[in-house]
Amino acid sequence: MTLAGATSLDRLPPLREVIARYGLAARKSLGQNFLLDLNLTRRIARAAGPLPGHVIIEVGPGPGGLTRALLLEGADEVIAIERDERCLPALEEIASAAGGRLVIVHGDALAVDLTAYLAGRPAKIVANLPYNVATPLLVGWLQADPWPPWYSSMTLMFQREVAERIVARPATKAYGRLAVLAQWRTEPRILFDISPRAFTPPPKVTSSVVQFTPRARPDPCDVHLLEQVVAAAFGQRRKMLRSSLQALSLDPLPLLAAVGIEPTRRAEQLSVAQFCALARTLTDDRA
Missing domain, CATH: 1.10.8.100 (rRNA adenine dimethylase, C-terminal domain)
Incomplete structure (x- = not known):
């Protein structure tokens, strides 16, 4: 795919080199596991559907593997919310190569008003969510008011166990609060799994990419x-x-x-x- 700024993005150094240069050891306390394989990150970006014409909200970009993929796949703009200040220089490198299409927000996604950065523009959420805040972030987005929400879709990575709880059907062990909330307002589906070996450091569990399509008219209730x-x-x-x-x-x-x-x-x-x-x-x- 040929895009403005793609050539500059392709010239960026490999992520492993960036991680080594800035000493970006993933921190368990921040739920970090970095996904470095550009083939996988571009697969996630493509799974999010057509990106041109949308602002993409990314939470927890880390050194920017998925960020690069989103820009290469044609996102009009990526707004990356990163809590870990160690990752900011690596993201700034991407911003310099992206021709103004990357906005970096240093802050906690649980406290940031994401809609303030959109100015009414169409948006999608695409993220390899930090494990320790994945569920509260999802619940917050599912509670958006008014509905339909400010995003047209969410394509998010979770631990496989969480993903199974999201799509679980009644009369199964995994069915619970998360399934009811997610399926009430969206149509969630697991797209594909990602092996622990794809991450640095490798987590102990398999991850899954889940896509949420908002329902235009969910069953009415408060x-x-x-x-x-x-x-x-x-x-x-x-x-x-x-x-x-x-x-x-x-x-x-x-x-x-x-x-x-x-x-x-x-x-x-x-x-x-x-x-x-x-x-x-x-x-x-x-x-």
Whole structure:
């Protein structure tokens, strides 16, 4: 693919050389595992769909392996949020070669208002998420208000176990809070796995790339009430709903009867639609 600035990006030194020059040993405390194989990073970038015409939000770019791939695959602009100041010089090298298409934000993605950098432009989120903040970041993006959200898709890397929880179906062990929230507002699917050997240092688990396509009209209910119902139900997932939903500080039997759910059922047996129906029955003062 021939793009403005691609030649300069191709001339950048190999990532292993950059890591050695700046002493960028991955830090476990930051959930870092660097993906250095440009073939794999470009596969992730291509999986995110057509990039031209979009601003790409990348969280935890590290030395910039995926960042390079996103730019080479045609992103109009990449906004890279990096907490680790050690990685900033490596990212600045990419920015110098990218002709103004890379914006580096030094900060914690959990605290950064990403929409402030978009000015209403179409956006996608594409990231090899730091393991230690992957779930809270995802939940925050799923709670976006208003909906449909400010992003048209998310293409994110997780530990395989987390990815399986995201796409899990009812009546399975992996089905829980994350599956309900993700499947309520998006259509998530696992695209492919990445071996631990592809990372520096190699993690102990396989990783998976998951793509989320926002639903235009998710089942209507208040996100915070849904969170309360799901947290109560799965907080004691081995118990029947007539017991676990007592955590809502109300008598669960009328609530369950109102939506036609047997009180002897357990949380993992309910569909996403049934959880939404339960959330809709809660009064406004429960929000």
